[in-house]
Structure formats: structure tokens, C-alpha cells
Amino acid sequence: DTEVTQTPKHLVMGMTNKKSLKCEQHMGHRAMYWYKQKAKKPPELMFVYSYEKLSINESVPSRFSPECPNSSLLNLHLHALQPEDSALYLCASSQSSGLAYEQYFGPGTRLTVT
């Protein structure tokens, strides 16, 4: 089973709202990732968690706050977002954060900020 699940599938939020995106995998993977993908563009890495510790933050604004409560779960907390943050947010996982491991992606959450 190489499935990564993400909820919700769609999210519409105002600029003053607080919401969270959730990602889950049951493959025993120890690395998890958040990506942002704008229309007609490739995914851009936001955060990497390795063994539940944040190991990479690609200079993401503080209105995005990641959390890894355990090895299977990854959350992305959203607060005071801007309309330009509207995008597809993808979660991925890999067996390890080492270089020679492929990443498996979830279906994404389509976020619209109004």
C-alpha cells in the first residue's frame, strides 16, 4: 500500500480564518513533506519532517505552521492567509529523508483564500 491521504479535498477560507490541513500515511515512512503547487507550475517544497522533527523550512511565511504529532500524521496550520496563498497543497512521504528514497504523494488539498 503506497497511499498518502489528505483531508479536506477542498477548503475555502477567509483571510481571518484559522484552518488546518491533514496528511496521513501508514507505510511506516519516517519522512514527510509539504509542497505548494500553483496552477500550471511544478510543486514547490515548503517543509520536510524527518523522524518527526522539522529538518527543512524553505523560508515559508509564519502564517503557515507545520506540525508532526507522530510518525504517521502531518498537519499544516493556516492563519491569516492571503489570496495569493490559494493553491494545491500536496503532502508526500518517503521511507527516509535520505537521498535515495522516492516520495509518494497524496491527492492534495485545493485551498482557496477569499
Place this chain on the structure above:
Amino acid sequence: AQSVTQPDIHITVSEGASLELRCNYSYGATPYLFWYVQSPGQGLQLLLKYFSGDTLVQGIKGFEAEFKRSQSSFNLRKPSVHWSDAAEYFCAVVPKGFQGAQKLVFGQGTRLTINP
């Protein structure tokens, strides 16, 4: 500069025709190489990967890719496309020699349209 290049933004082929999508990379050491496919509004699915060994790699859905070190290329091929192959295809690399967690770097993508 280090980069992954997919020269073709959009390709149209007829159903049943052969397909080749190009990918070139520019890194000091050969990176780990991947092809992913993304259907509209969906996540990315791994088609195949190359880490080392045989330079012709077989993947899922009838796709294959050939690594050519001399050309710094990792082109994706399929002998006969189906209408369901219409999607966005991303070449991606994990550069070597990086200390820390892996960073997957994507090309700009090639959009594949299939004519009936």
C-alpha cells in the same frame, strides 16, 4: 546553474502513437532521477526512478526511461499512448552531495494531449 529542464511545455500525439518526453539536468554529479505524472487536480504518481545500474528503466503504465550520462538526459518513452495518458508529466531529481534531508527538484512539466 543547477537545474532540471523539460524543453517541451506541451506535446500533442495521436492515440496509439509513440511518445518521448525529454528531460535534461545540470548537476556536477548525476542526481537521482524520477518521472512523475499528474492528472488534472490530482496528486503526483511516481512512474519510475533511476538510482544506478541498468540505464533503461521500466515503470508503471507501460512507460520506460533511458538514462544517458553523456547527454545528461533522462527521457521518458511509451510505445503506444492511450487517451488516459493525457496529463502533466514532471521530471524530478534529488541532487547528491546535499547534507540533510532530500530536496526533490522538479522540471517545469510537459503537458501531454492525446488526439483521438
